[in-house]
Amino acid sequence: MLERRQKSRRRVCLSAQIVGDLTSAPQNVRLRTISDGGFELTTARECLPGEDVLVLLDRDNGKPRSATVVWRSFDRFGLSFMPGSRPSDDAVPGPLSKLLRDA
Structure with missing residues (x-):
């Protein structure tokens, strides 16, 4: 299979919450892959609270x-970080920073 990604992704299994806006309740999700530009997640609900969301790792x-949200397939979603919100834009503490440096 031809690899079309511009940046490599790192496989992870991190728990997180997604929030769409002030009226939506936080939704528990699992991050499956992460890169400097975005991530893939899975959710049990097969939907997200909106196209633009806040991610709380x-x-x-x-x-x-x-x-x-960039793409979706059943319970899997691909999201890209908004400018100024990428993990590399600041010092990310802990294991996530090591994952992003190694990617």
């Missing part, structure tokens, strides 16, 4: 990151 000290 459990291991990222609760700092919200803005993302937008």
Whole structure:
């Protein structure tokens, strides 16, 4: 299979929460892959609260990151980080920073 990704992804299994807006309840999700530009997640509901969401990684000290949905397939979603919200834009503490440096 031809690899079409511009940046390599790193396989992970991180728990997170997705929030669409102030009226939607947080939704628990699992991050499956992550790169400097975005990530893939799975969810039990097969839907997200909107196209533009905030991602709250459990291991990222609760700092919200803005993302937008790029693709979807059943319970899997691909999201890209919004400018200024990428993990490389600041010092990410803990294991996530090592994952992004190694990618």
